[in-house]
Amino acid sequence: MIVERGTVIGPAGAGRVWVETRRRGVCGACEARSGCGIHLLGEAGGGRRNRVAVLAEAGCEPGEVVELGLREHALLLGSAMVYLVPLCGxxxxxxxxxAAFGPAAEGAALVGxxxxxxxxxxxTRRFARxxxxxxxxxxxxxxxxxVAASRDRRD
Known part of the structure; x- marks a missing residue:
């Protein structure tokens, strides 16, 4: 299970609540930070907030800190559908x-x-729906x- 912490923002309807998470850097423990392009990209866009509608039971109040979970299977299958299926197509x-028009038909290959x-x-769109x-x-x-001690709302 993939776990992330977030803050409940408010109700999203249909047994869901909006939860805001903060994007974390993936290289906090890495020693190659100063020369790493991924670290620089993370610094440029770091601290951005994401809002997610999460299945929740009654009793979630705005400002409450919660731990979210997503099954690995869901992430892997979703990633495969978004990236691999269109690429394979x-x-x-x-x-x-x-194969149908011969190797000289580059235009046909492009259209195909x-x-x-x-x-x-x-x-992929049908699958997502x-x-x-x-x-x-x-x-x-x-x-x-x-409950969150303070909520910094600056973006």
Missing amino acids: LFAGAVLAL GLLGLALGLAH RIARDPRFQPVILRHAG
Whole structure:
């Protein structure tokens, strides 16, 4: 389970609450920070807040600090659908067009690749709609950790 802390902002309707999390750097313990491009990118956009609608039981109050959880399976499947399916559609469409029209038909490969990409994106969109309300793919509140001492609302 992937765990993150956040602050309850308010109700989101349908048994959900809005929770605000702060993006953390991934390289806090790394010793190569000064020469690392990923660290520099994290510093440039660091501290940004994210808002997520989270499945919650009654009793979540605004300002309360909670621990969120998301199953690894949900993250891995979602990532594969968003990245791999359209990419595989792009390659499959280009290869099928080349096989059908011959290696000299670069235009056909381009069109076939774009059609495959469009089909992959359409499949991903249907998948996203299908799992939008599935509790297995939603973050949930694992634990209530108290009330936030202060809430800095500057962005």
